[in-house]
Amino acid sequence: MKIHQRFSMILVLILLVASLSGCNGGAETSKKSNVEVKQVSIGGAGTSGTFYIMAAGFSDVINKELGINSVAEVTGGSVENVKLIGDKKIEMGVTQLDVAQNALAGVNQFDEPVELTAVLPMYPNVVQIVTLKDSPINSFSDLKGKKVSVGSPGSGILATNEVILNTLGLSMDDIQPEYLSFGETTDAFRDGSIDAAIVNTAAPAPWIVDLETTHPVKFIPLTSEEIGKFTEKYPYYVEAVIDKDAYKSLDNDVPTFAVWITLVSQANLPEDTVYDVTKAIFEGEDILKDVHVVAKYITLDNVKNISGVPFHPGAAKYYKEHGIEVPTE
Structure with a gap:
């Protein structure tokens, strides 16, 4: 009898442990399937550049409209932002x-390849040769x-300048390159370095x-032939x-070329989060219009200018609601 009672007690304990384990397992699964994003860090660049200014504007919209803690990060720019996304150190980047x-x-x-997705178009980054x-x-x-x-280490500016120099018959060896941020470039012009x-x-x-407040500047125009070497070769x-009208030093428009800037994200961010961010930014014009004049380019019509990069499913969902189909692979 005692043996039978002891066996029954053991059986009850086994069943109880199994039941508790099943409950815990279910809780973990539920938790994993309902990921809550508590912070969205957005990689910008140096604080005096448009990347950072716009990243800060996006963060402001996300904070105010979605109640998600968001912060603009000071970084080296395009290349570093993408690498930080690949390393899962930031959620989004310019x-x-x-x-x-x-x-x-x-x-x-x-x-090696970095997994990322496009979220939205921002503006065309204009090549400006300043002296x-x-x-x-x-x-x-x-x-x-x-x-x-020629731009700070880790910046898209430096990466593009290498292409510009090589395409137009020069290289870093043909000039005396200074790897400076925007703020450092202003100071370098002023001290003559x-x-x-x-x-x-x-x-x-x-x-x-x-810089114009103390030193009048001029912009070096590119010829049609020089511009064509870029627009005809690179999509x-x-x-x-x-x-x-952009600068007080200018009397005429200056011909050049541009590359589109986009907001990108980790590919595995929750669809709902990216959808909400996309919607909030497109509909947050009252906040963004006072951040920088380039916010005028964040339009549904400009989504087509972002090619060669898959869109995040959350962003694609928002665009589909507005009759725009974008690739997600």
């Missing part, structure tokens, strides 16, 4: 379209032998506007102009 395509393919600045008003530099070829700011800068950024660029480059 990057050039060509850099995003390189990341997916694992080429140029990337040793001071009294400089003898008047054409791209005049940069040879000069001290030129650089002769020019090649940047691709929104116009007007805050750091150039700041992500488009013809553009620096509008004469």
Whole structure:
């Protein structure tokens, strides 16, 4: 009898443990299937650049409209943002379209492919070749032998400048490159330690506007032939102009080309979260219009300008609701 009672007690304990284990397992599954994103970090660039300004604007929208804690991160720019996304250190980032395509393919600045998805179009980043008003530099070829700011390490600007130099018959060996951020470039112009800068950024660029307050500048135009070497060979480059109204130093539009900037994200972020972020940004124009003039480019019509990068399913869901089909693979 005692043996029978002991066996019954053991059996009850086994069943109880199994039941508790099943409950715990169910709780874990439920928890994993309902992931709650508590923070969205957005990689920008240096604080004086448009990348960071827009990233901060997005974070403000996400905080106010969705109640999700969001912060803009100071980074080196496009390349670093993509690498941080690949390392799961930030959820989203601002990057050039060509850099995003390189990341997916694992080429140029990337040793292996980086998994990422597009969220929304931002604006065309305009190539601007800047020097001071009294400089003898008047054409791209005049940069040879000069001290030129080419962008900080990890930036899309530096990556693009390598392409620009090589495409137009120069290389880093033909100039004296200075690897400077926007703020450092402004200071370098003022203390006379650089002769020019090649940047691709929104116009007007805050750091150039700041430089104009003490030093009149001029912009070196590119010829139709020079522009064609980019737009005909690379699908992500488009013809553009620096509008004469962008800077007080300009009397005429300056012909150049541009590369589209896009907001990208980790591919495995929850669909609902990315949908909500996409919706909030597109519908948060009252906040973004005062952040920077380039916010005017964040339109549904410009979604078509983001190609060669799959869209996140959450973003695709929002676009589908507005009659726009985008690739997710």
